[in-house]
Amino acid sequence: MTHTLHFTRLCILIAAALLGLGLIAPCMTIVPGMGEMESWVRLLKPSLLRQSQYSLLSGILSMIEHGNEGIGLLLLFFSCIFPALKLAMMAWAQQVLADRRPAGRWLTIVHHMGKFSMLDVMVLALIVVAIKGLPGNTDIRLQWGVWAFAGSVVLSLIASVLLHRLERDRATLLRNRGNRGQ
Amino acid sequence: MHLKPWLWSLATLAIVGGIVAFGLWTLRQPAAVAIAPVAATQPKRLVVGNDYYVFVRLVELSSRKANGSNWDSGNDSAPDPYYYIFWHGTRVFESATRSDSLIATWDLARVDLKDMVTNGGKFDIASAINAPIVRVEPGESIKIEVWDDDPVGDDLALRLDVPLDSLSPGENVLAPGGTVRRLDIQMIDRQTPLADLIEMAARR
Numbered sequence: 121m122t123h124t125l126h127f128t129r130l131c132i133l134i135a136a137a138l139l140g141l142g143l144i145a146p147c148m149t150i151v152p153g154m155g156e157m158e159s160w161v162r163l164l165k166p167s168l169l170r171q172s173q174y175s176l177l178s179g180i181l182s183m184i185e186h187g188n189e190g191i192g193l194l195l196l197f198f199s200c201i202f203p204a205l206k207l208a209m210m211a212w213a214q215q216v217l218a219d220r221r222p223a224g225r226w227l228t229i230v231h232h233m234g235k236f237s238m239l240d241v242m243v244l245a246l247i248v249v250a251i252k253g254l255p256g257n258t259d260i261r262l263q264w265g266v267w268a269f270a271g272s273v274v275l276s277l278i279a280s281v282l283l284h285r286l287e288r289d290r291a292t293l294l295r296n297r298g299n300r301g302q
Numbered sequence: 303m304h305l306k307p308w309l310w311s312l313a314t315l316a317i318v319g320g321i322v323a324f325g326l327w328t329l330r331q332p333a334a335v336a337i338a339p340v341a342a343t344q345p346k347r348l349v350v351g352n353d354y355y356v357f358v359r360l361v362e363l364s365s366r367k368a369n370g371s372n373w374d375s376g377n378d379s380a381p382d383p384y385y386y387i388f389w390h391g392t393r394v395f396e397s398a399t400r401s402d403s404l405i406a407t408w409d410l411a412r413v414d415l416k417d418m419v420t421n422g423g424k425f426d427i428a429s430a431i432n433a434p435i436v437r438v439e440p441g442e443s444i445k446i447e448v449w450d451d452d453p454v455g456d457d458l459a460l461r462l463d464v465p466l467d468s469l470s471p472g473e474n475v476l477a478p479g480g481t482v483r484r485l486d487i488q489m490i491d492r493q494t495p496l497a498d499l500i501e502m503a504a505r506r
Contacts, residue, residue, distance in 0.1 A: 132314060133313075133314070133317065136314045136315075136317040136318050137317055137318075137321060139318050140317060140318045140319070140320065140321025140322050140325070141321055141325075143318075143321075143322050143325070144321065144322050144325025144326060145325070165500070166500070166501065167501065175325075177322065177325075177326075200322075204314075204315055204318040204319070205315075207314045207315075207318070208311040208312075208314045208315050209311070210314075211307075211310035211311050211313065211314040212307040212308065212310060212311045213307075214310065215305060215306070215307040215309075215310045216307050219307075
């Protein structure tokens, strides 16, 4: 049980660090393409062909700045605030379990939050697919920020599984003690 | 490691928040630093031996001639300025005339359609640069003459010798005095990439 507990803690802490990195690290580079007009644009207005790089957070903030407050705030919640809160809940739950107390309430919250855990990844995937469809050979290159973010999601899933295992082990331990007491 | 549950939560949030805050802080730094190298690479003086475009972007004239009379006799309309550039005692450039302007401006790029048609529709980008080229040598100077175009007898507004070693790459705003209040001369290295020249031409 101790090994599992340490491993859970490690997963949560690394997931937190990766989440922070995933939010501010370069997530995608947009390389504009102008199709057949590219050589003319390169000659007449080369600034249009400058590459732009976005992190998840800078993309969301620029969305809010440009008047898409609704979708921007939704993404800010589900991609930034929500995963951080989920990890905080997991950290809380693992310590409750370490203290040999029932973590049912916390685990239920984490379980419910887990249902939304892939929503942020799905939003990211949708954005990439949407931009991939742009005309003029515009190219989207994914950067390491996406890997950091995905790593955080995967580690939080592993931590969630481990927490359930810890809860089950704790319940089994209590049951065995109870049986021995009888 | 025994910590209170809320401390674990707080630590997790602090890791996420700390990395995000540090990232946002460092991302703001390059913008301030990025400008410095550009300015540092720009030499303060023209490089001897290099060729430069001499582009007179703007001329501002006073509302009256040096003797106090109107620019156009018989009416009070503004002058019709144009200018010449001389180098080695030879006229190397004549600008287009701007009508009724106290502040006359010219663009770096100009397409001469008549020239294009007479060339069989062929267009040479170098010919579209609206400025002569001079080579910088020690002690060299250029002469700029600003005139007011009149139907009968053009009026000289300014004749100015400009030592090349007094100019800097980029914008040089002079206040020669007399009837010319402001003269904006851009010195552009001939080796400037075409894309940058087009960018400059787009910035009016």
